[in-house]
Amino acid sequence: xxxxxxxxxxxxxxxxxxxxxxxxxxxxxxxxxxxxxxxxxxxxxxxxxxxxxxxxxxxxxxxxxxxxxxxxxxxxxxxxxxxxxxxxxxxxxxxxxxxxxxxxxxxxxxxxxxxxxxxxxxxxxxxxxxxxxxxxxxxxxxxxxxxxxxxxxxxxxxxxxxxxxxxx
Numbered sequence: 001x002x003x004x005x006x007x008x009x010x011x012x013x014x015x016x017x018x019x020x021x022x023x024x025x026x027x028x029x030x031x032x033x034x035x036x037x038x039x040x041x042x043x044x045x046x047x048x049x050x051x052x053x054x055x056x057x058x059x060x061x062x063x064x065x066x067x068x069x070x071x072x073x074x075x076x077x078x079x080x081x082x083x084x085x086x087x088x089x090x091x092x093x094x095x096x097x098x099x100x101x102x103x104x105x106x107x108x109x110x111x112x113x114x115x116x117x118x119x120x121x122x123x124x125x126x127x128x129x130x131x132x133x134x135x136x137x138x139x140x141x142x143x144x145x146x147x148x149x150x151x152x153x154x155x156x157x158x159x160x161x162x163x164x165x166x167x168x
Contacts, residue, residue, distance in 0.1 A: 048062060048158055049069050051063055065115075087112050099141070
């Protein structure tokens, strides 16, 4: 594993293939980073599926309401839910949506991000300044690349466990 620069702002996302390390960007999107850490620490991302995985584009997860494959998974509703916390105001920046960046998913309303997020498979610059980038994969992108594709995938992959590195 790489040396972590800031364990309190690093997420360890265990996928079936191995651990994906996400460096959070609190200077760019402080509210989204705090939300990600709070939800991660509460354990709600554990066992949540990747409900939208589009080859060459992105992989989306984080529906803690309908996407937990061991509790409340609903194939028809996966991707429509959020956490019980209020939605977040957009924190758009000049950080480009490059391969491996992590951004907040939202509806067509800019201030509607909550718990869902996506990881870019490629440079998706048409998303720049339209979705809040709050992190980037620094190790283990190959595990993200192996996720089952579909909207939703027939047999979705899921987050086995997610932790803030400082808590491990």
